[in-house]
Amino acid sequence: FFLQLEKRLYPFLHLKHRTSFSLQDSYRGKGFVLCAGNNQFKFIVSSIQAIRRLQPDLPIQLFHMGDGDLSRERQEYVREMTNDIEVLDITEFLDNDYMKLGGWSIKAFSLLASRFEEAMLVDSDAYFLQDPAKLFEDPGYKATGSLFFYDRTLFPDWHSGPDWIRSMIPIMSTLPNQLRSFKGISTHEQESGVVVINKKTRLNGLLAICKMNSKWERDLHSYKVFYGDKETFWVGFEMVQEPYSFMRTYGGVVGELRDDPESVCGAQLHLDYLGQPMWWNGGLMRNKNEGVQRTLDFKYWMAG
Known part of the structure; x- marks a missing residue:
């Protein structure tokens, strides 16, 4: 059965x-x-x-x-x-x-x-x-x-x-x-x-x-x-009622500072459980879907 x-x-x-x-x-x-x-x-x-x-x-x-x-x-x-x-x-x-x-x-x-x-x-x-x-x-x-x-x-x-x-x-x-x-x-x-x-x-x-x-x-x-x-x-x-866990922080951002000093434009950043940058998603380019690509400048990050 x-x-x-x-x-x-x-x-x-x-x-x-x-x-x-x-x-x-x-x-x-x-x-x-x-x-x-x-x-x-x-x-x-x-x-x-x-x-x-x-x-x-x-x-x-x-x-x-x-x-x-x-x-x-x-x-x-x-x-x-x-x-x-x-x-x-x-x-x-x-x-x-x-x-x-x-x-x-x-x-x-x-x-x-x-x-x-x-x-x-x-x-x-x-x-x-x-x-x-x-x-x-x-x-x-x-x-x-x-x-x-x-x-x-x-x-x-x-x-x-x-x-x-x-x-x-x-x-x-x-x-x-x-x-x-x-x-x-x-x-x-x-x-x-x-x-x-x-x-x-x-x-x-x-x-x-x-x-x-x-x-x-x-x-x-x-x-x-x-x-x-x-x-x-x-x-x-x-x-199926199995336990699971989410990392405690929401998705942040890593990349370039915008004209507004409180804003960062870039890729989605994720932190570890200690609040330190762990990984990002979106590749190395500023926009991976653009025909003419430019490498993202990874200078700044913000938590989500």
Whole structure:
């Protein structure tokens, strides 16, 4: 009965593992999980270099969706960049007939497919200012087996997301009612540029996250209600009533001082639990989406 139920809930799981228990038993150690296709290649190269300068020892797994997503030449380039790095096709680990991966959805499934017991998901354009392994020692992570980061406070009076969550999860923990999105202060709650999960203790939460990022669920519900994968992490944990923690500070900014001396323009910055700059998201350029790009001047920062 359990196996039949699991195959209905998580049909993507059984390409290489008979049950979630055998998958869970295979996890070992700590490491970094990254995802990239050809469009993210220019970011991922410098991101890997930055990780290795600060943390030379922990292994890295880079996932893609096949040679059409990340060319073989670029796969080989990454393999030769540094020690202890694997470049892997996620469709060889999980069944893409059910996942139908594309865009943001690969992130959660890469966390699931990675070989690490304690896994840190890192966006291709996320850069650390301290040894990222320090996040495995964060008090919130140690207490709950998970660590999420708040997004910037933007776009108030958004009600469709919280209303949908309440309709789907009538009994929740005490945390959602404390969130900015539930108070009508901000549309975005979580920033998924860095996510830390202990998969031995919080696999059920991760499976729920993956469920929300599967093709049918994301097209019909989650990606219509949320901006991509962001909120699926904490909402997935709420779905299965597993504990989770957010870093205590909101998203800040690092970059250049504006004419107003109390304003900084730049990339989104995140602090550690001691209030010190830990990492930022958005790459090295002032605007990564501009045709003519200029490097951001990282002189000033403000907490969120």
